[in-house]
Amino acid sequence: MADDAKNDFEPKILGFLCNWCSYTGADLAGTSRLQYPSNIRIIKVMCSGRVNPQFILKAFQEGADGVLVSGCHPGDCHYIKGNYHARRKLTLLHDLMDHMGIDPGRFQLSWVSASEGHKFAEVVTKFTEQVRELGPQTKMAGGGGQ
Amino acid sequence: MTDRQGQIQDTARGWLESGEVKYVVGFEQGRRAGTKVAFVRRPEDADKLVWNSMCVNNLTLFLVEEMQTRPGRGEELDTTPIGIVVKPCDSKTIVELMKENIVARERVKIIGVTCEGVCDTKKVDGSEKQPPAVTDENIAGKCLVCTHHNPLIADVVCGEAVPETITDDYSDVAELEAMTPQERWEYWERQLERCVRCYGCREACPLCYCEECVFDREKPYRWNEKSVQLPENTFYHLVRAMHLAGRCVDCGECERVCPVDIPIRKINRYLEWKAKERYDVEAGVDPEDDSMFGTCDTADPEDFIW
Numbered sequence: 280m281a282d283d284a285k286n287d288f289e290p291k292i293l294g295f296l297c298n299w300c301s302y303t304g305a306d307l308a309g310t311s312r313l314q315y316p317s318n319i320r321i322i323k324v325m326c327s328g329r330v331n332p333q334f335i336l337k338a339f340q341e342g343a344d345g346v347l348v349s350g351c352h353p354g355d356c357h358y359i360k361g362n363y364h365a366r367r368k369l370t371l372l373h374d375l376m377d378h379m380g381i382d383p384g385r386f387q388l389s390w391v392s393a394s395e396g397h398k399f400a401e402v403v404t405k406f407t408e409q410v411r412e413l414g415p416q417t418k419m420a421g422g423g424g425q
Numbered sequence: 426m427t428d429r430q431g432q433i434q435d436t437a438r439g440w441l442e443s444g445e446v447k448y449v450v451g452f453e454q455g456r457r458a459g460t461k462v463a464f465v466r467r468p469e470d471a472d473k474l475v476w477n478s479m480c481v482n483n484l485t486l487f488l489v490e491e492m493q494t495r496p497g498r499g500e501e502l503d504t505t506p507i508g509i510v511v512k513p514c515d516s517k518t519i520v521e522l523m524k525e526n527i528v529a530r531e532r533v534k535i536i537g538v539t540c541e542g543v544c545d546t547k548k549v550d551g552s553e554k555q556p557p558a559v560t561d562e563n564i565a566g567k568c569l570v571c572t573h574h575n576p577l578i579a580d581v582v583c584g585e586a587v588p589e590t591i592t593d594d595y596s597d598v599a600e601l602e603a604m605t606p607q608e609r610w611e612y613w614e615r616q617l618e619r620c621v622r623c624y625g626c627r628e629a630c631p632l633c634y635c636e637e638c639v640f641d642r643e644k645p646y647r648w649n650e651k652s653v654q655l656p657e658n659t660f661y662h663l664v665r666a667m668h669l670a671g672r673c674v675d676c677g678e679c680e681r682v683c684p685v686d687i688p689i690r691k692i693n694r695y696l697e698w699k700a701k702e703r704y705d706v707e708a709g710v711d712p713e714d715d716s717m718f719g720t721c722d723t724a725d726p727e728d729f730i731w
Binding site for chain 2: 332333336337340353354360363364366367368370371372373374375376377378379380381382383387388389390402405406418419420421
């Protein structure tokens with residue numbers, strides 16, 4: 280019964296994709312007709328460095344089960360260093376979530392380039408499965424005036 | 426202790442007599458054992474400055490206020506320095522504020538006081554008339570892990586140099602790390618659900634100096650609801666911790682003012698620990714250092730990234 284509940288659970292995943300690499304990568308996955316779970320809702324940002332830790336926490340507060348942030352590979356950032364800044368900030372956020380016991384597995388950072396449609400599909404599939412295993416996110420959800 | 430007090434008074438009096446400073450921010454005797462903040466503007470008032478085990482507050486908060494004061498219409502900005510009495514931990518705050526270009530070195534004259542530890546005001550009996558001696562029972566938590574007993578930046582240092590004997594191994598934070606994630610969440614849930622969001626931690630924090638705080642902002646987007654519920658409280662504390670990551674100097678003011686005794690220092694110390702471990706960043710040591718989130722390194726660790 281419990282297993283059924285887990286399998287029926289469709290996680291809500293929010294994706295922050297950078298305009299120059301990952302969003303184009305996602306586009307490529309689409310035009311290449313690759314299959315990946317439709318659980319992800321994508322928000323395009325100009326750079327992964329634009330993603331404020333607040334965005335991620337707010338998403339959890341508003342009921343997201345998982346948050347994926349994706350940007351250009353290190354060294355490939357359109358703005359030279361944006362993804363390095365993202366890496367510093369979000370690694371610490373990941374650590375902090377772990378410290379507070381808010382399943383860090385619900386938050387993932389990945390590097391997907393514009394030519395990696397396959398990798399994008401793989402990342403989304405793997406992440407969706409990971410979040411599905413964790414079940415609905417209840418620790419921070421229910422905020423934001425809901 | 427009194428020796429330091431005399432030096433503080435003499436220095437303040439000297440500066441006020443020569444007009445080098447506008448005023449001196451220090452401690453004066455409060456009701457009963459506690460101290461309160463004193464703004465000394467006349468040399469003859471310098472005698473009221475005290476130094477004892479209850480001088481806990483981080484006075485650099487008032488330095489930030491002075492730096493952020495704008496002149497009125499048609500007035501010139503008065504850049505005469507102000508004097509300030511700081512403990513070594515508070516001197517780290519000044520270093521951090523200089524790093525962030527909030528405080529200009531020439532606008533502040535610092536009376537640094539060497540320190541062997543102060544009392545935790547929450548552990549001192551309120552009916553006591555005299556400041557108690559610092560003992561193992563009443564010492565403030567921050568002093569137990571303090572690695573700087575001598576001011577890092579000062580124009581005048583009062584008191585004898587104190588030898589450094591403590592190495593901070595972050596064992597108080599590591600204790601939590603030994604629990605399972607579920608236990609850790611239950612621990613923090615118990616702490617954070619008590620929060621009444623008085624924002625005292627923000628108001629007392631000398632590094633929370635944003636003129637418009639994200640939690641006060643209504644337009645264009647209200648980030649956090651005002652209601653005191655666990656999701657909002659968690660959001661508040663996590664975001665505040667992230668805003669202080671790599672900047673917090675562990676002066677302990679947030680925890681001191683907290684009316685419901687949330688161990689806020691633990692969150693900040695955890696990030697301080699990680700910042701040191703991952704990026705070799707230590708806040709409040711050198712004003713020439715770069716800020717943690719203002720810089721990056723191609724060799725930064727990326728162990729959780731796909």
